Amino acid sequence: MVESFFDSLNEKQSQALRVPHDTVLQVVAGPGTGKTKLLVSRVAYLLLVCKLPPSDIIVTTFTKKAANEMKERLEKMLIDHPEIDLNRLQIGTFHSICFKYLKFYGKYIGLSKNVTIADTKDQRDLITTAIKNLDLDNVKDKRNTINEVKNFILKQKASGLFPDNVVTTTDTEAQYLQVYYEYQRLLAKHSALDFDDVLLHTDKLLQVRPECVSYVKHILIDEFQDTNDIQFNLMYKLSKYCSNSITIVGDADQSIYGFRNATYANFKKVETIALQRNQRFVKISLDQNYRSTNAILRLAENLMRHQTTRENKNLVSNNNLDTPVNYIKHRDEYDESCFIANRIYKIVNDPANKYTYNDVAVIVRVSRTFLAIEIDLTRRGIPYRIVKGLSFWELKEISMAVDCLRIVALNDWLAFKRVIEWFCAGCGAKLILKIEASVYSPEINKNDNVFEIVKSYVDGKLSGATAKAKQSLKQLISVIENCKLEIEKLTTLQCFEYIMTKFDLIDNVLKKKTSKKDEAEILSDINANIKELKNQIVNYDPEKDDLLQKAHEKTFIEQEMLNGGTDNKESENINDTIVDSSKLKFIQQFLEHVHLAEIVSSEVENDKGKVTLTTIHGSKGLEWSAVFIPSIVNNILPSKFALDQHDYFAPDSLIDEERRCFYVAITRAKEQLFLSTYDVVMNDIMVAKSSCFLDEIPKSCYKIISSFVTPSPTYGLGGMYVVQPKTFVVKKIVRHHSTATNIPPTVLGSTGMTYNPVTGAVVRPVNNNQPTSTYIKKEE
Ligand code: ATP
Ligand code: MG
Known part of the structure; x- marks a missing residue:
C-alpha cells in the first residue's frame, strides 16, 4: 500500500524522501509543489524503511487540523502495518507537543502537574493586576499602555527571554520589565502558563533536563518559514540527541507571521549551523506545481516580482486548463458580496464544473469582510462554514460560557473573579480586590481553595462584604454547588445546558453586549455561537485524547526508566488519573483541548457541502478548486498598519509581508480565481480605493469581467421595494432622510448600513439630506 x-x-520528491535519516534535509519550494505530501511520505519512510519507532519522531504542523489530516493520511498509508502504533507518534503544533512534555516533566522546573493555560483574557486581567500591584506612574490607568506592555512581554517571550534575561534601554522599558516580572509571578500563583510560556518553559526544561528527549531520533517541521526564534531554538533542543536528523519544509514567499517575530531567515540559519557542525546537509527545491493552473501561477509570480528581495521562481503547472483569472471592479462591497454569492451559486450548479460547495472558498484579509458576504450567501441559500480562529473564544458569550465551566470544574480564581464581576450585584472593585488578596494569601488560603475563600465572605468568617454582596455571592455559590452535584447524573450535553441555564448565560450576555444590532439579531448570533460551542463539546472525544496521552506518557515513563529510574511518584498512578471519567474531569480535559486547538466548525455537512469562509492566515497549506478574494483595497490588503508604517527603503518592509499574504491567498486556488475590488467615494471623500497590489499585476494576467450593475430611475424617498428574485436582485441605496419611515429595521455592524432580508433592500445613511437613488442589480 505504502509503496504506491x-x-x-515525482523524481525530486522521491530523492528527498530517500535522503538518509541522519541528515539535515531542507525542502524550500513554492506553493502546491507537494512539500506537505513529501513530509507525510517521509514520516512513513522513516517508520517503515528506517525502522524508527513512532514515539521517536516529532512532527510539527501549523494547526491542529493539519496534524489530524496528516495522521489520517498516515493511517491510510500504513494500513497494512498494524504493528506501527501511530498514537505514539508525536505530532501536533509546537504548543501541543511542548505542553505534553510540561505536563509530565514540568516538576523539574517547578511546575505543577495541574498546570493550566491562561487565555487572552486571563493575560489581560493579570497584566492589569500586575500594573495595579506595582503602582507604576507611567503605566497606570492607560488602556493603550496595557497593550504596549502586552506587546513588550510578547516580544520578549517570542525571543525566548524570561524577565531575568531582558535588557532594557529606556525608563519606560524598565517599568514594563517590572510588570513582566509581576505578571510571571501572578501566572505562577495560578499554576498557569500563557501561550508563549508553553514554549519558553519547554526551552527551560530542556536546558535543565535535555535527557528528556534523548530518545528522539528525527524531527520534521512543516511551514518552517513561520517559525520564530523560540521555536527555532526549541527545534534544536528537541533534537539535541539527533541534531543531524531534521527535515524542514517551507516557502519564504509564504512567510506571513512576521508580526509574531517569525522569519524565513531561519532557513539560512539552519544551513549555516549544519555547515558549522559539519552535518550532512541536503537542500532540495521542487518546481512542479500540482495545484494551480498556469494562469494562476503566472499572476502570482508577477505580483511577487515586486518584492524588495526575492529570487524569481519558475513554477510549472501540470494542469492544462486554460481558464483565465477573473478580475472584477464593483461599485462597493455590497455589490461585491452579491456578485460573489451569485457566482458561487452559478459555478456549483454548473454541471460542467463538478464542484460542490466544499470546493469553494472566500479568502479575506480581515474577518470583518465576512459580514456582507455572509448575508448574501444566506439570502442565496448557500451553506457556508467560517473557519474560526482563536477569535471565536474571545466572543463574549463563548468566553463567559468557558468561565462558567471553569469555575465549576477547576479551582480557578481568574475565571471566578470575572464571574463575580459579571453576575454578582453589590460586589464592587474594592471587595473583589479584598477577596483576591485573601485568595493570594497563603496564611488565609491554607487549603488553596478559591471556593472556600469566597464562601468565607458569605458566612462572615472573612469580613468586608455588604449584605447585598453576601446575598449575590451566596446565590453564585449555590449555583456552583448545584452544578457540581447535578452534572454527574447528566449526559455531557445536558450537563453543559444545565450549567448555561443555571448561570442564566444568554440573558447575562445580552445585558453585556454593546452593539448597534437589534436585540433579535444579537440573540440569534449568541444562539448560533453557543450552538457551535455545544457542537465542540459533543464532538470532543476525551477517549481519543486519553489514548494519545497514555501513549505519550508511556514513552515518557519508559524514557525516565532508561535515564536511571523514576522519582516521579505520579507516573505510577497515571492510569488511575486517565481512567477517571467523571464529568469534572471531562470538562477539565475539554478546556485544555480548547486552549490548545483552534476550532473549525464541525457541523454535519449536506450533500453539496459548504463554502469555506476563511482569513488568509487560516488558509495556509490548504487548497480549493475555486477561490474568491474580495475587498482587495488599500487599508485592507495591504493593511492600514502596513501602509502607515511603510518604509520604501527597508529591505523587507511590512508591505512585503502583506504582498506575501496576497500571494498565499492566490495560490490556494486550483482552477478558478476571482479577484475583486471597488473604489468608493462618499461626499467627495475616497473611502475605499482599489489596492496598490492590483496595479502591480499586468493586465495580461487576468480577464476583466463586469458585475452588471445598471442604475435605474430614481424613485424618491419612501420609494417602493421591488423584489423579483428569479430575475433581479434589487438593491435600493437610499440616502438617509430624517423623515424616512420605511427604513428596514435591521442594523448591520458599524457602517450603519440597514438591510431588509425580505426585500433585499440595503439602506445607507449619509449625513446630508440628499434625495434617494435606487439601483437595480441585474443578476447574471
Ligand atoms: P503549500 O505551500 O501551499 O503548503 P505544498 O507544497 O505543501 O503547498 P501540497 O499541499 O503537499 O503542496 O500539495 C499540493 C497538491 O498537489 C495536493 O493536492 C497534493 O496531493 C498534490 N501533489 C503533490 N505532489 C504530487 C505528486 N507527486 N503527484 C500528484 N499530485 C501531487
Ligand atoms: Mg503545505
Whole structure:
C-alpha cells in the first residue's frame, strides 16, 4: 500500500524522501509543489524503511487540523502495518507537543502537574493586576499602555527571554520589565502558563533536563518559514540527541507571521549551523506545481516580482486548463458580496464544473469582510462554514460560557473573579480586590481553595462584604454547588445546558453586549455561537485524547526508566488519573483541548457541502478548486498598519509581508480565481480605493469581467421595494432622510448600513439630506 504512495511522488520528491535519516534535509519550494505530501511520505519512510519507532519522531504542523489530516493520511498509508502504533507518534503544533512534555516533566522546573493555560483574557486581567500591584506612574490607568506592555512581554517571550534575561534601554522599558516580572509571578500563583510560556518553559526544561528527549531520533517541521526564534531554538533542543536528523519544509514567499517575530531567515540559519557542525546537509527545491493552473501561477509570480528581495521562481503547472483569472471592479462591497454569492451559486450548479460547495472558498484579509458576504450567501441559500480562529473564544458569550465551566470544574480564581464581576450585584472593585488578596494569601488560603475563600465572605468568617454582596455571592455559590452535584447524573450535553441555564448565560450576555444590532439579531448570533460551542463539546472525544496521552506518557515513563529510574511518584498512578471519567474531569480535559486547538466548525455537512469562509492566515497549506478574494483595497490588503508604517527603503518592509499574504491567498486556488475590488467615494471623500497590489499585476494576467450593475430611475424617498428574485436582485441605496419611515429595521455592524432580508433592500445613511437613488442589480 505504502509503496504506491511513494511511487506517486515525482523524481525530486522521491530523492528527498530517500535522503538518509541522519541528515539535515531542507525542502524550500513554492506553493502546491507537494512539500506537505513529501513530509507525510517521509514520516512513513522513516517508520517503515528506517525502522524508527513512532514515539521517536516529532512532527510539527501549523494547526491542529493539519496534524489530524496528516495522521489520517498516515493511517491510510500504513494500513497494512498494524504493528506501527501511530498514537505514539508525536505530532501536533509546537504548543501541543511542548505542553505534553510540561505536563509530565514540568516538576523539574517547578511546575505543577495541574498546570493550566491562561487565555487572552486571563493575560489581560493579570497584566492589569500586575500594573495595579506595582503602582507604576507611567503605566497606570492607560488602556493603550496595557497593550504596549502586552506587546513588550510578547516580544520578549517570542525571543525566548524570561524577565531575568531582558535588557532594557529606556525608563519606560524598565517599568514594563517590572510588570513582566509581576505578571510571571501572578501566572505562577495560578499554576498557569500563557501561550508563549508553553514554549519558553519547554526551552527551560530542556536546558535543565535535555535527557528528556534523548530518545528522539528525527524531527520534521512543516511551514518552517513561520517559525520564530523560540521555536527555532526549541527545534534544536528537541533534537539535541539527533541534531543531524531534521527535515524542514517551507516557502519564504509564504512567510506571513512576521508580526509574531517569525522569519524565513531561519532557513539560512539552519544551513549555516549544519555547515558549522559539519552535518550532512541536503537542500532540495521542487518546481512542479500540482495545484494551480498556469494562469494562476503566472499572476502570482508577477505580483511577487515586486518584492524588495526575492529570487524569481519558475513554477510549472501540470494542469492544462486554460481558464483565465477573473478580475472584477464593483461599485462597493455590497455589490461585491452579491456578485460573489451569485457566482458561487452559478459555478456549483454548473454541471460542467463538478464542484460542490466544499470546493469553494472566500479568502479575506480581515474577518470583518465576512459580514456582507455572509448575508448574501444566506439570502442565496448557500451553506457556508467560517473557519474560526482563536477569535471565536474571545466572543463574549463563548468566553463567559468557558468561565462558567471553569469555575465549576477547576479551582480557578481568574475565571471566578470575572464571574463575580459579571453576575454578582453589590460586589464592587474594592471587595473583589479584598477577596483576591485573601485568595493570594497563603496564611488565609491554607487549603488553596478559591471556593472556600469566597464562601468565607458569605458566612462572615472573612469580613468586608455588604449584605447585598453576601446575598449575590451566596446565590453564585449555590449555583456552583448545584452544578457540581447535578452534572454527574447528566449526559455531557445536558450537563453543559444545565450549567448555561443555571448561570442564566444568554440573558447575562445580552445585558453585556454593546452593539448597534437589534436585540433579535444579537440573540440569534449568541444562539448560533453557543450552538457551535455545544457542537465542540459533543464532538470532543476525551477517549481519543486519553489514548494519545497514555501513549505519550508511556514513552515518557519508559524514557525516565532508561535515564536511571523514576522519582516521579505520579507516573505510577497515571492510569488511575486517565481512567477517571467523571464529568469534572471531562470538562477539565475539554478546556485544555480548547486552549490548545483552534476550532473549525464541525457541523454535519449536506450533500453539496459548504463554502469555506476563511482569513488568509487560516488558509495556509490548504487548497480549493475555486477561490474568491474580495475587498482587495488599500487599508485592507495591504493593511492600514502596513501602509502607515511603510518604509520604501527597508529591505523587507511590512508591505512585503502583506504582498506575501496576497500571494498565499492566490495560490490556494486550483482552477478558478476571482479577484475583486471597488473604489468608493462618499461626499467627495475616497473611502475605499482599489489596492496598490492590483496595479502591480499586468493586465495580461487576468480577464476583466463586469458585475452588471445598471442604475435605474430614481424613485424618491419612501420609494417602493421591488423584489423579483428569479430575475433581479434589487438593491435600493437610499440616502438617509430624517423623515424616512420605511427604513428596514435591521442594523448591520458599524457602517450603519440597514438591510431588509425580505426585500433585499440595503439602506445607507449619509449625513446630508440628499434625495434617494435606487439601483437595480441585474443578476447574471
Ligand atoms: P503549500 O505551500 O501551499 O503548503 P505544498 O507544497 O505543501 O503547498 P501540497 O499541499 O503537499 O503542496 O500539495 C499540493 C497538491 O498537489 C495536493 O493536492 C497534493 O496531493 C498534490 N501533489 C503533490 N505532489 C504530487 C505528486 N507527486 N503527484 C500528484 N499530485 C501531487
Ligand atoms: Mg503545505
